[in-house]
Amino acid sequence: MVDYENSSQLHKWMFSSPHELQRCRTHANRQAREYITAQTETSNNTPTPSYFAAEWKNHSLDDNNLPNEHEHFLTADEETTLVHFYAHKLPNLIGPHALRIRRESKITATAALFLRRFFLSNSVLLYDPKVVMVAAAFLASKVEDATVDIRQLEEGTEAMNAPVPTSDIITTEVALLEGLHFDLRCFHPYKAVVALTEDLRTFLKTKVGQALFVRNNNNNSMISGQDLIPIYERARTLVDHAVLSDIPLLYAPGQVGLAALMLAQQQQTELQMDLLGYLKVRFPEQNVAVLEPILQHLCDMLSQLEQQPEDDLSTLKAIHKKLKKVRVWGSKNNKGESKKKRKRDE
Known part of the structure; x- marks a missing residue:
């Protein structure tokens, strides 16, 4: 068994400062903006999960030409707010005090770490953070030898009034694995x-x-x-x-x-x-x-x-509303309407 000193957690997923985390998130946000801007009305490309944060020591992240915050896209800080929100919803989905799926605390911890690692290299503009949260819980249960029936997870999301179908969980789990660079061993306090x-x-x-x-x-x-x-x-x-x-x-x-x-x-x-x-x-x-x-x-x-105060619901609603206009996931009809609306606004 791998010990912490030789683990990918130490050598690939440990950062020296919050500034380094912010640089990764800003880079992921920029890449997502460039991807979306390059799309046309007829484009149907599926984004490829990134894992550059796993190799951050070997990467030079460009801090120049940062995207303007007044654009219609979400900023990196707004994305972080959403990831923080969904990370704190995990204990309700899976864990010792979950609504339906009771598991050890380490399952929740592994799922949260998967979620945060993934969104260091990827953007909520390209991947639904709610679905990634559920996929992270599913993957964490298997990694920690406490496998959950995927139908239980679907029922758990329904109990939280945030339903996620099994098909979405399965599809997103594959993207999650790629975004984690398949580094699944986690150590917790x-x-x-x-x-x-x-x-x-x-x-x-x-x-x-x-x-x-x-x-x-x-x-x-x-x-x-x-x-x-x-x-x-x-x-x-x-x-x-x-x-x-x-x-x-x-x-x-x-x-x-x-x-x-x-x-x-x-x-x-x-x-x-x-x-x-x-x-x-x-x-x-x-x-x-x-x-x-x-x-x-x-x-x-x-x-x-x-x-820390509880999440500001008005802020979260504003971010979700902004996200709905620019995200590439979700209803295709909604995306088409959003693009037409942006053109009218311009």
Whole structure:
């Protein structure tokens, strides 16, 4: 089995900054605009899925001649808003608390990562993000050995009042595989949270371990592994939010899991843990000082995720309305009418 150090996730799908993600999305948006502009009334070409983001280290993405935001096409930021919206709908479709299809959290996390990877190289102008979301859930269930009957997914979308037929799921899954460059192995922070918590339980049995943990309620009783349960559960919740965001494209699963534990500990009041001290003792060969600012920044990002306001429905409606006029997927009749309307507007 491939470990994280040798995985495509690390070597092909890990980015050094949000700016690099934005450059990929802008490039995908530009390519989609050029594709649509080149189409004629009689064109019936099917767009070919792109995977340039998987090879971003070997690509030079041109930042010149960026498309104007006042055009009738969606901007890269508007596309990102839609992808974010559908990524956060995945837990309702598949996951521990889904409306119909109950699966482990890692299935949701893999589906979300597939969705976000795909739309780094491809545009919602060319591919329906709702259908890609469902195809990502279907593919993730197979990759994680928890296969879902495709008819259940169709029923799940109906329960969400966003029906997607099985034929569309199957067709889009093929495009999704190409857009992922067939890189399907995913690593998530859940294992890191479990492994670190179990190691902390063992560490607590030592004198050094006890010295790094302090109760805040003047209770002098010995700290045990039972005291870690609330921190563990809180960290899991933080990871649930993280896996739906861009964070897995920017940070290693171990870093995210450790930051989730740090923030979970900071947010509770009964127990103080010196997690950095724990790292220095347990992993003396690692330079914890280098890791500290990364973890602090991650803690800030995780905290901000929970404080984000709910999606602005008026903004989403405006984006969907704009998208309907220029997308290449959907009803052909609608597309023809949209082109005629654009000509009248011009």
